[in-house]
Every structure is written in C-alpha cells, then in structure tokens.
Amino acid sequence: MITITPFAWEDWHALWIIRLAQLAEDGISIDPATIPAQPNLEELAMLVTTRRATPSDATAILALNQAFDDVRATVEHIAEHIALRAQYETPFVAEIAGQVVGLACLRLIPCLCDPIPSAELTELIVHPHYRRNGVGRALVDRIAEEARIQGATSLVLMTAWRNTQAHAFYHAIGFRLYTIMMQRRLLPE
Numbered sequence: 001m002i003t004i005t006p007f008a009w010e011d012w013h014a015l016w017i018i019r020l021a022q023l024a025e026d027g028i029s030i031d032p033a034t035i036p037a038q039p040n041l042e043e044l045a046m047l048v049t050t051r052r053a054t055p056s057d058a059t060a061i062l063a064l065n066q067a068f069d070d071v072r073a074t075v076e077h078i079a080e081h082i083a084l085r086a087q088y089e090t091p092f093v094a095e096i097a098g099q100v101v102g103l104a105c106l107r108l109i110p111c112l113c114d115p116i117p118s119a120e121l122t123e124l125i126v127h128p129h130y131r132r133n134g135v136g137r138a139l140v141d142r143i144a145e146e147a148r149i150q151g152a153t154s155l156v157l158m159t160a161w162r163n164t165q166a167h168a169f170y171h172a173i174g175f176r177l178y179t180i181m182m183q184r185r186l187l188p189e
Contacts, residue, residue: 048134050093050094052093054082056079057082058076058078059075060100061091061093061100062075064101064126067125067127068125088107089106090107090108091103091123092105092106092143101130102124102127102138104123104124104139104140106122107120108150116151116153118156119155119156120155121140124139126139136169156179158181
C-alpha cells in the first residue's frame with residue numbers, strides 16, 4: 001500500500017534542492033540562493049515532473065484512483081494495461097519529489113475517414129492534497145504535447161455532467177464545449 005502524504009511547507013526547500021538536481025541533469029542551472037522561503041503556486045508547479053507511467057507505478061496509480069472514485073481495477077490489471085496496451089491508451093504520471101501525485105491518460109484513435117488521429121484525455125486524477133498546485137495543468141500539457149507529436153490537432157475529453165470543479169478547470173486551460181455524448185447500456189442494470 002502506498003500512502004500519499006500532503007505537501008508540507010517545511011519540505012519546500014528540500015523539494016527545491018531535489019528539483020534543482022533534476023534541472024542540472026538537463027543542463028539548467030539555478031542559483032539555490034534565489035529559492036524563496038515560501039512558494040507561490042508558480043514556484044510549486046516547477047517542482048512537478050511528468051513522465052510515462054510504467055508497470056511499477058501500478059500501486060501508486062491504484063492509490064490515486066482510490067482517493068478519487070470507485071475502484072474497479074487491481075494493481076495487476078493496471079500493470080498489465082500499462083505493459084500491453086500502450087498503443088491504445090498511454091498513461092502519464094506527475095511526481096513531486098519522486099512521489100506519484102497525479103495521473104493522466106492519452107487515447108489516440110486512428111480514423112477511417114480522416115488521416116488525422118483523434119486524441120482523447122481519458123483520465124485526469126490529482127491527489128486531493130496536491131490540487132491547485134499545477135499538477136493537473138502539467139499533466140494536461142504533457143498529454144497535449146504527446147498528442148501533437150503523434151499528429152493530432154485537437155484534444156477532447158469527457159467529464160461528468162455534475163463535476164463543475166472539473167468543468168471550471170478545463171475551461172480555464174482552454175477547453176470549450178464541443179459535442180454531446182450519449183450512452184447506451186449493453187448490460188441490464
């Protein structure tokens with residue numbers, strides 16, 4: 001079991017030192033003396049890194065899902081999905097100081113009548129302790145960039161009708177109402 005701990009302001013400086021080491025590996029140099037005593041949201045967002053998920057992230061992904069909504073998958077199912085189904089849906093995780101704090105998935109769908117693939121953001125989960133700190137935006141930006149690389153020209157998503165917090169977030173980062181989605185149940189309830 002993975003426990004996701006809330007961000008503590010006393011950890012701010014230590015997290016920056018870890019991030020400075022990561023930036024240095026990428027050839028970016030920042031003077032540690034310029035780190036403020038307390039962060040603003042933009043500075044906290046700089047601590048967020050995103051990467052493709054691996055099967056070893058399955059336990060952390062399950063923990064995120066448990067914090068978010070109903071859980072229908074197991075660690076084994078998630079690990080297998082990541083290992084064997086990346087051509088259908090590619091998961092990305094967000095980390096702060098090496099701890100997985102968010103998940104987003106990209107589904108790219110080739111189209112029969114259009115040479116441009118359809119790109120869909122299929123999951124976006126940010127642990128409640130880390131919301132409003134740039135994690136969701138970093139994940140969506142990563143998904144959008146990957147979709148562009150793969151040839152997509154737009155990104156769509158579905159969200160629950162009543163999830164007004166998500167609606168506000170998506171509107172704030174450039175999404176607009178696009179279509180109506182309908183559902184038909186295939187199994188009796």
